Amino acid sequence: MSATAEKPALPGSLNTNRSLDRWLRFEADATLGVRVGKVELGQGILTALAQIAADELDLRLDQVRIVTASTEASPNEGMTSGSRSVEESGEALRYACAEVRALALEAAAHRLGVSIEKLQLAEGVFHAGGKQASYWDLAAEIDLAREASGRVSPKQASDLALVGRSAARIDLPAKVFGEPSYVQDIDLPGMVHGRVVRPVNYAATLSSVDAEAVRALPGVIAVVRDGNFLGVVAEREEQAIRAQAALAKGCRWDAPRGLPGEAKIYDYLLGCPVETAVISDKRDADAKSRADVTLQATYRKPYIAHASIGPSCAVARYDGDRFEIWSHSQGIFPLRGDMVKCLRVPAERIVVHHTDGSGCYGHNGADDVALDAALLARAASPRPVKVQWMREEEFGWEPFGPAMVMKLSASLDRSGAVVDWNHDVWSNPHSNRSGRGAGSTLIAAPHLAAPVPVSPPVDMPLPAGASHRNAIPLYDFPSEHVARHLITDTPLRISALRALGGFANVFAIESMMDELAASCGADPVAFRLRHLKDPRACAVIERAAQMAGWKAGEKGDGTRGRGIGFCKYKNLGSYCAVIAEVVLEQGLRVVRAWAAVDVGRVVNPDGVVNQIEGGIVQATSWTLKEAVRFDTDFVTSRQWADYPILTFGEAPHVQVSLIDRPEEPSKGAGEGAQGPTGGAIANALFNAIGVRVRELPLTRERIATAIG
Amino acid sequence: MPENYSLNVNGKSCSVQAEGDTPLLYVLRNDLKLKGARYGCGVGQCGACTVIMDGKDIYSCDTPLWAAAGKSIVTIEGLGTREQPHALQQAFIDEQAVQCGYCITGIIMAAKTLLDRTVHPTDAEIDAALERHLCRCGTHNRIRRAIHRAAQALDASR
Numbered sequence: 001m002s003a004t005a006e007k008p009a010l011p012g013s014l015n016t017n018r019s020l021d022r023w024l025r026f027e028a029d030a031t032l033g034v035r036v037g038k039v040e041l042g043q044g045i046l047t048a049l050a051q052i053a054a055d056e057l058d059l060r061l062d063q064v065r066i067v068t069a070s071t072e073a074s075p076n077e078g079m080t081s082g083s084r085s086v087e088e089s090g091e092a093l094r095y096a097c098a099e100v101r102a103l104a105l106e107a108a109a110h111r112l113g114v115s116i117e118k119l120q121l122a123e124g125v126f127h128a129g130g131k132q133a134s135y136w137d138l139a140a141e142i143d144l145a146r147e148a149s150g151r152v153s154p155k156q157a158s159d160l161a162l163v164g165r166s167a168a169r170i171d172l173p174a175k176v177f178g179e180p181s182y183v184q185d186i187d188l189p190g191m192v193h194g195r196v197v198r199p200v201n202y203a204a205t206l207s208s209v210d211a212e213a214v215r216a217l218p219g220v221i222a223v224v225r226d227g228n229f230l231g232v233v234a235e236r237e238e239q240a241i242r243a244q245a246a247l248a249k250g251c252r253w254d255a256p257r258g259l260p261g262e263a264k265i266y267d268y269l270l271g272c273p274v275e276t277a278v279i280s281d282k283r284d285a286d287a288k289s290r291a292d293v294t295l296q297a298t299y300r301k302p303y304i305a306h307a308s309i310g311p312s313c314a315v316a317r318y319d320g321d322r323f324e325i326w327s328h329s330q331g332i333f334p335l336r337g338d339m340v341k342c343l344r345v346p347a348e349r350i351v352v353h354h355t356d357g358s359g360c361y362g363h364n365g366a367d368d369v370a371l372d373a374a375l376l377a378r379a380a381s382p383r384p385v386k387v388q389w390m391r392e393e394e395f396g397w398e399p400f401g402p403a404m405v406m407k408l409s410a411s412l413d414r415s416g417a418v419v420d421w422n423h424d425v426w427s428n429p430h431s432n433r434s435g436r437g438a439g440s441t442l443i444a445a446p447h448l449a450a451p452v453p454v455s456p457p458v459d460m461p462l463p464a465g466a467s468h469r470n471a472i473p474l475y476d477f478p479s480e481h482v483a484r485h486l487i488t489d490t491p492l493r494i495s496a497l498r499a500l501g502g503f504a505n506v507f508a509i510e511s512m513m514d515e516l517a518a519s520c521g522a523d524p525v526a527f528r529l530r531h532l533k534d535p536r537a538c539a540v541i542e543r544a545a546q547m548a549g550w551k552a553g554e555k556g557d558g559t560r561g562r563g564i565g566f567c568k569y570k571n572l573g574s575y576c577a578v579i580a581e582v583v584l585e586q587g588l589r590v591v592r593a594w595a596a597v598d599v600g601r602v603v604n605p606d607g608v609v610n611q612i613e614g615g616i617v618q619a620t621s622w623t624l625k626e627a628v629r630f631d632t633d634f635v636t637s638r639q640w641a642d643y644p645i646l647t648f649g650e651a652p653h654v655q656v657s658l659i660d661r662p663e664e665p666s667k668g669a670g671e672g673a674q675g676p677t678g679g680a681i682a683n684a685l686f687n688a689i690g691v692r693v694r695e696l697p698l699t700r701e702r703i704a705t706a707i708g
Numbered sequence: 709m710p711e712n713y714s715l716n717v718n719g720k721s722c723s724v725q726a727e728g729d730t731p732l733l734y735v736l737r738n739d740l741k742l743k744g745a746r747y748g749c750g751v752g753q754c755g756a757c758t759v760i761m762d763g764k765d766i767y768s769c770d771t772p773l774w775a776a777a778g779k780s781i782v783t784i785e786g787l788g789t790r791e792q793p794h795a796l797q798q799a800f801i802d803e804q805a806v807q808c809g810y811c812i813t814g815i816i817m818a819a820k821t822l823l824d825r826t827v828h829p830t831d832a833e834i835d836a837a838l839e840r841h842l843c844r845c846g847t848h849n850r851i852r853r854a855i856h857r858a859a860q861a862l863d864a865s866r
Contacts, residue, residue, distance in 0.1 A: 178744020
């Protein structure tokens with residue numbers, strides 16, 4: 001044995017942030033300060049993490065204070081993405097807190113002069129024979145500046161008092177009372193307002209600009225030009241907006257038209273060179289030879305926007321030496337990495353603080369606007385600058401969820417069993433996040449006079465996958481072939497959007513499953529159960545069918561119908577089955593949806609239900625209405641009027657049921673419902689009118705064309 | 709040219725110096741430091757900036773300062789406090805009718821005017837009142853429930 005043996009693996013993010021004091025501190029105000037690298041995105045994660053910490057340490061929830069993530073003081077947990085926060089941060093906290101509890105028990109026994117077995121712990125206070133000492137009394141004797149051992153087991157599920165019970169969101173009152181809550185609400189002394197003038201399309205370069213007239217406008221403090229990066233800073237927000245418009249007017253751009261245009265996008269993508277990888281190849285010639293009926297179909301999903309209600313925003317301050325940045329980034333450490341390259345200052349001189357933003361559903365403009373703010377803060381130094389993207393900038397420049405094409409074929413034998421399955425998916429990569437590669441992915445990086453090269457997007461590998469997420473069916477087929485064709489030419493700016501490729505792949509798989517069931521006269525629910533071995537998968541499907549009062553072989557009435565969709569997210573996360581009821585009126589409307597969900601051990605049941613409800617409503621919007629518009633020049637959907645999303649009158653009534661499995665590891669809930677929802681709606685449409693639409697969104701025009 | 713404008717916001721008189729065409733939203737947020745009305749689109753398409761002016765819910769992003777002068781304006785900050793929450797605020801907490809919360813203050817203000825004119829709105833009436841309010845997180849079901857709950861609480865306290 002070598003004396004320098006590798007350190008043992010520790011649970012979750014504890015493995016990369018191994019010191020206990022990186023996570024936990026007994027604060028002077030008799031609270032437990034918990035530092036996590038994961039951030040609030042509107043999903044309620046900080047409440048769930050507080051529940052976990054409080055439970056392990058026998059504290060009340062209000063004795064736990066989650067400290068806002070900052071590159072100065074928080075553990076580096078990379079990105080808050082992929083529904084992994086409960087798995088990574090939650091696991092780290094469980095083990096760190098269990099170990100701290102054990103250390104505190106020893107210290108308390110010593111202080112109170114009793115054996116550990118005699119101690120009672122409640123609300124952070126140890127009691128024994130009339131004597132007591134709290135965590136805070138003992139803090140000096142509990143050495144947290146030590147590496148976690150990972151050897152103290154967290155509590156058994158049956159001993160948990162908070163985990164598994166609904167807790168009210170800790171961040172919610174401030175938001176309901178209109179208190180400053182978001183990066184958009186930050187108001188620092190002396191703060192001024194910045195706006196950026198973007199190129200007129202992705203490829204445009206600036207040939208001339210009239211900055212002098214803009215400098216003379218009321219309130220203007222600075223006009224910044226750094227290569228093709230242009231911005232203004234003004235005393236008042238409306239002055240910055242006016243200066244932005246004036247500056248844009250005085251620009252001449254050399255702007256080659258470089259996009260294929262929306263009408264030709266799928267042909268364009270299918271004509272691009274691809275990197276092909278076979279990701280599942282099960283061969284059973286015997287089974288294949290039993291093929292009786294073979295179906296083939298092509299499914300399409302357009303570019304989809306994040307479309308957060310609040311456009312991206314950041315505040316930055318530069319004191320001549322150090323940058324301080326407030327951002328709603330999903331990854332403050334990776335963002336800092338890109339800042340180092342773009343601002344050309346070392347990491348020690350850049351601090352990024354996380355501040356909540358409007359709902360985050362993946363990689364939006366948060367990181368980009370942080371660089372914008374830093375670049376303008378340099379010009380306004382030492383005054384802090386807030387940069388608020390306008391709505392049309394958000395729609396024009398945010399990275400979209402990529403367009404995808406799925407070609408499926410499958411064969412049934414005479415008994416109605418699937419004997420062969422083929423799935424080919426064409427897609428751009430699904431991640432263009434900061435913090436990797438030699439260059440940067442931030443919008444302004446290549447626009448600078450000393451440009452920072454653009455890091456190409458990446459597609460995360462399996463088993464979680466990205467473009468091929470959920471492309472391998474969970475159904476048990478004897479013979480299957482699944483291939484991913486990665487297109488690296490990215491006409492539109494793309495990156496991670498909730499569920500990544502999982503939304504389109506599950507939409508395609510669940511549609512094909514329904515087509516197969518219909519072709520052999522099988523009930524869609526029974527047909528799925530017949531092809532599933534995983535009992536947890538069967539359980540969510542059965543529960544959803546029960547909730548909806550599903551009748552085997554039920555048929556729509558020509559305008560109204562119901563359909564089912566299912567997936568195990570990433571094939572390793574949560575299980576979710578959704579049944580949708582639709583009615584065809586002026587267009588297609590989803591009236592109701594029922595969902596059954598298994599996320600393993602549930603931390604905050606109401607939080608999970610909220611995430612699933614929201615996931616279903618958002619995916620209903622994607623499925624019925626959404627597609628990014630663009631011509632050969634640039635993105636043309638720049639306002640809500642051009643990118644309609646689901647309204648109150650269109651939002652389905654949703655009912656969610658959780659199957660709690662306290663002994664199974666917790667899985668995230670934020671992305672489990674999207675794919676099943678898309679599939680369920682398309683299948684419900686077929687059930688209603690007997691017509692299959694395979695291209696999203698399921699608009700009135702597309703349905704009319706399919707009816708013929 | 710900037711001019712002085714007198715406003716009545718949340719029952720208090722105040723004076724602001726700005727250009728007359730400045731959107732009321734920026735005056736509320738930047739001059740009066742009331743951050744509860746939020747910028748979403750600037751053109752009256754999303755409802756995140758909604759406040760109540762002379763009893764009517766309006767978009768503050770496309771209401772110029774001159775048009776707000778002399779009117780009575782209520783923002784979410786004037787609706788209730790943590791100590792004395794308005795029935796709607798309490799109901800939104802009780803129903804956990806929030807995900808990111810960015811749209812929620814505008815929705816609560818629109819719901820306030822709905823409940824002022826309709827004691828017990830139906831789902832359809834709620835949907836109609838909120839037709840021009842966007843919620844991207846998909847919290848619609850809970851928002852409807854919270855408004856029903858607030859309606860009941862308000863009725864019970866009459």
